[in-house]
Amino acid sequence: MHIIVNNQQLAVDKDGYLESLQQWNTDVATEIAQNENIQLSAAHWEIIYLLQDFYKEFEISPAMRALVKYTEKKLGPEKGKSIYLLQLFPPSPAKIASKIAGLPRPANCL
Secondary structure: OEEEEOOEEEEEOOOOOEOOHHHOOHHHHHHHHHHOOOOOOHHHHHHHHHHHHHHHHHOOOOOHHHHHHHHHHHHOOOOOOHHHHHHHOOOOHHHHHHHHOOOOOOOOOO
16 A cells, blocks of 8 residues: 655555654654644644654553653653643544654554
């Protein structure tokens, strides 16, 4: 499977996750988000970049509980809540945000 961004064909798995993180850029994120019916705002980008930092630090995509705790630690208690993340990335913040961030599917997310 693949998606096309800026006339480039990018490999994705059956669920739409990029096969290669090196192909990720903001245009790719915007395309994936549009495919998920999400219009990216500054709040979305804040979480996307936070996820990429998590991945660099731990070499995995976080499941929901880890994402909430990491968000709270880095961005404060008002943003470190599952309801906040759910409003940005419904219906599954860890899965959808990881996909948009170009990361692999979180292992503990069905």
